[in-house]
Amino acid sequence: MPDDTIYEDLGVPSVVNATGTKTRIGGSRIRPEAVDAMNRAADAFVRLSDLQARASDLIADVTGAQAGYVTSGAAAALALGAAACIAGDDIGAMAQLPDTEGLPGEIVMARTHRTGYDHALRAAGARIVDVGTNDHHLGTGAQNVEPWEYADAITEDTAAVAYVQKPYTEPSLEAVCDVAHDHNVPVVVDAAAELPPVTNLEAFIDAGADLVAFSGGKAIRGPQTTGFLAGRAALVSSVAAQHLDMHAAEAVWEPPTTLVDPEALGGVPRQGIGRPMKVGKEELAGFIRALDAFKAEDHDARQREWRARSERIAATLDSVAGVRTSITAADKTAVAPELTVTVEAGSAGISATEVVGALRREEPRVFVGADDLPEAFTVNPMCLTDEETTYVDERIRAQFDA
Structure with missing residues (x-):
């Protein structure tokens, strides 16, 4: 060698x-076209909200979601997704996080879906409410968690239901989404490593998920420090409001309206919980090129x-x-x-x-x-x-x- x-x-x-x-050993090999895009991006400037808005359109196109957003990895996507579910378009709530006192700060999650990565949800201030058991492993034919258990755990303090997508997880995502949506609660899916197959870009949105977190630095072979969310426009808008640099004078604050709705927010957000999860112009450009290449790949x-x-x-x-x-x-x-x-x-x-x-x-x-x-x-x-x-x-x- x-x-x-x-x-x-x-x-x-x-x-x-x-x-x-x-x-832990560097993820994947960045695609050459992504490296070239990153090098070119380093030589010029751009308003990051404009670039995120462009990425949002592209993510929506390949996933069938209403909108998308590029994050600093899939774990950051989960943290920002949780923050969006908790705060919505309330800029006061955004400024309060990760303190969730007086806010719907609970996320319902099956015990058998719990992993070390759900720390990202808790980093936004969420408290995870476990449902289900491990009875399936006893060999009795019982399931670990039933849809009714999700319904029973949802209260006025519930911000979201979290779901970890693996071929062996149960109940089905469709069943969980049905229950959550009956209670007007969004579902956030951790699908960080669920590419390929390329059809998974659309599968979880089609199943009813409100936000899906993917890695950009695994099979897509974008910058290792990237991930992305695909999902409902209102939640993506909240993500953007809590992530982008909002340190701006209100009189000249004009974010791209396809990404952020200033009227819904009613003012300029403070620097949000996503500020430590910055994504640079180089990573954004590299991710966009890598996503295009991944979609076109044989x-x-x-x-x-x-x-x-x-x-x-x-x-x-x-x-x-x-x-x-x-x-x-x-x-x-x-x-x-x-x-x-x-x-x-x-x-x-x-x-x-x-x-x-x-x-x-x-x-x-x-x-x-x-x-x-x-x-x-x-x-x-x-x-x-x-x-x-x-x-x-x-x-x-x-x-x-x-």
């Missing part, structure tokens, strides 16, 4: 990414390319004693054909945990997926080149041959 990346120049070991679009061809890489590594490891491989369909938590390598340490002479640790200590570091330890590790092909696939293949096999 080449040893002349910028990271070696900086005295930091680089990483060969065989674990997918993980933020996604079937990309899936075939990813599967071929997983199959190459599987073919090498299938002959190793104590090793069993399988390739997942894109229906689990991964959105690409991912290779699972199960290791019987007694026969292989090394455990899966030892393989993962040894690979991470090499230079360059090789990162494979560790979510299935101690029995197995995974190889995700999304961020690998053909050259890197060969290198990963060799380095994994070397651990068993040592």
Whole structure:
């Protein structure tokens, strides 16, 4: 592998990414056209509200939503989405956040949808109200959460219902939206890593979601620091009012009305809870170009390319004693054909945990997926080149041959 990346120049070991679009190792590779757009954006100025309004139109076009907004990652999208559901177009409430005293500050969420990422909702001041159980895992046939449990938890203090989209989550998003909308409560969906398939850009809006949070730095391959919201125009307008630099004289404050409704707000908002989540003109331009490219991509061809890489590594490891491989369909938590390598340490002479640790200590570091330890590790092909696939293949096999 080449040893002349910028990271070696900086005295930091680089990483060969065989674990997918993980933020902790830099997400994905930014598309060349996005990098070019960022470089060009750096040489000129623009009113960020104008650029956000343009991005809103493009996001609406590809998702079927009323509006969209570019954020500093999907977690920021969730935080801003929660803030919009709590404050609406009340600029006094916006200024009060994250203090939700006297405001509808509760977000209803199934226990089985809770993750560390829901901290983003709580950062806006929301208090999460858990519903449901873990009974499905007892094997009795019971479901973890039923639609009536959402209805029972919604009160006058409810700002939203939060839903984490994965192929295995239940009840269905449609059922949850029906219940929430019967009570005039919006539904916010965390779909950060749910691309591809490209059809998911529209699927959650079609199912009734009011706001959907996606990552811009994973499969879309925009700047790693970007995410975006798609959803109802009124909620997106609240997001913009709480995120954009509003430190302006009211007499000359003329935000783009397709994004912000000054009449509804009744005045210039203070710097909102989103101010620490700034998105620069370079990231905005890069994201717009990346979203265009992602939409136009041949996604079937990309899936075939990813599967071929997983199959190459599987073919090498299938002959190793104590090793069993399988390739997942894109229906689990991964959105690409991912290779699972199960290791019987007694026969292989090394455990899966030892393989993962040894690979991470090499230079360059090789990162494979560790979510299935101690029995197995995974190889995700999304961020690998053909050259890197060969290198990963060799380095994994070397651990068993040592």
